Amino acid sequence: MGGLRRCWRSRISSATGTGPTKPSSSSPVSCAVAPRYAAWIVCWSSRCRAATRTKAPTWPSSRTSPVSCSPTGRSTNAGTADFPPSCCTGSARAASTGIPSNRFRASKVSEVGPRIIVALDYADAAPALDLATRLDPAHCRVKVGKQLFTRAGPDIVERLQARGFTVFLDLKFHDIPNTVAGACRAAAELGVWMVNVHASGGRRMMEAAREAVAAVAEPPLLIAVTVLTSLAREDLREIGVVAEAQELVARLATLAHACGLDGVVCSPKELRALAAALPPAFLRVTPGVRPAGADADDQARVATPADAIADGAHYLVVGRPITAAADPAAALRAIETQLAGARGASA
Template identity: 65%
Template sequence: MSNVDSPVIVALDYPEMAPALELANALDPTACRLKVGKELFTAEGPALVERLQSLGFDVFLDLKFHDIPNTVAGALRSAADLGVWMANVHVSGGRRMLEASVDAIAGLPKPPLLIGVTVLTSMDAGDFAELAYRGSLEEQVLRLAGLARDCGLQGVVCSAQEAASLRESLGASFALVTPGIRPAGSVADDQRRVLTPAEAVAAGASYLVVGRPITRAEDPAAALQAINASL
């Protein structure tokens, strides 16, 4: 059982290890989890994840795997060997890739939570229309989330604005991981579909990914504490 008493996942969007570790040392591993994405993992690799875990943090390895089924399955096995708490794949990789992902970590002693990415929260309706998908952005999110559930994934990454409809459609146990979380008064930066932490939880979000409002705060620990208090 995890000892984390918060739904907050702090996004370590740094180019190298030193500032990521500096922030981690300022935070309480019972008050949040940490997310390592493409930039930081490409620069520092598994050693960084292991350092964060040695400090007591659960780590979400946010690499959004999207490739042929065999390649994604192998990548997820490597993530599981690293001991990460959560990993993710793009649901648009299709059923065979998703099922291979689930099979790759099934039966492991401590598999990561496997989460699917639906539509990136940096996209709005105009961006989505340019890709010529059928239906609306919201319909695509629901369609992809349903496919993820049917293939055995444990949740999806989605905008908090879509959490209420997904929670209603997919049930209470399906995890909803919501980036684009901004405390009241914060700027949206490059996120388009945003809600406050309290709004996201009320809408049905399971986990809240928060980056710059914490990582760029004058006092990151106080910023995290304020978010947790708002919940």
């Protein structure tokens, strides 16, 4: 185990340029540079993909090159009309600053695809893979979070991809800029569809993450977590935040947009505030979604799928209403029916 930890440390140091950290003689060897899940992907990816890495130009800082969103270029395809146009993706921002557009990145946003992301919040790989056999990748994407990734490692991502699923790697990186950059690049090299960081890590951290994912041949979408949906007003007050959740979400989302990210994670209750503050094409990925009559579980700010879509969500993260259902496929179809009804009512 000690050797594995030393491997993690050396790989992260190599990826981030921070240099090795010498452990105290009075304490066991530990990986002090990044969380365990970041260490997993950096170590694994550096071993298996070092030979195929490519170097892309570094994006200019948004401090000197402000983000712009052209009103032209919206898709006229009826199947993608409610998705953000490719002109407002990260690749378009790159093109506006003289860097060649990345077609792969643009297609990740403008493609016709499932809007439901099933949260695989399991303790190990077996139940996650079992659920995957019961769902159709044509009707949903999947989210791999900290617990599952820490236990199963990058292998779970590859096995889900082999079954046809696009993967949102939900590790919410939050650390110093160099460490987050190394972890984001390693995550991107796994071929995931989406990865995220905490917006509260600040401008330099988010810009470092953006530059890191842009340096791989097929970069994922990069989004930021604003305020966790489990946090109520009392929780925010307890940690010294006097602003209301909606105000804080809008502030962090605006910063993420200025840093060149593709979107944010936000609760259904903040969707309208973001619609007023940011371009329509800036992605809004929304957890805390529960079908009418379902238990809110540990989510403090929830809404129905139809309400979330009506308020401007691009993607919905749904966990227990699908994963804990007796028939997960039927539960997924029921939510799809609600979404179809919501789109029909707004047409």
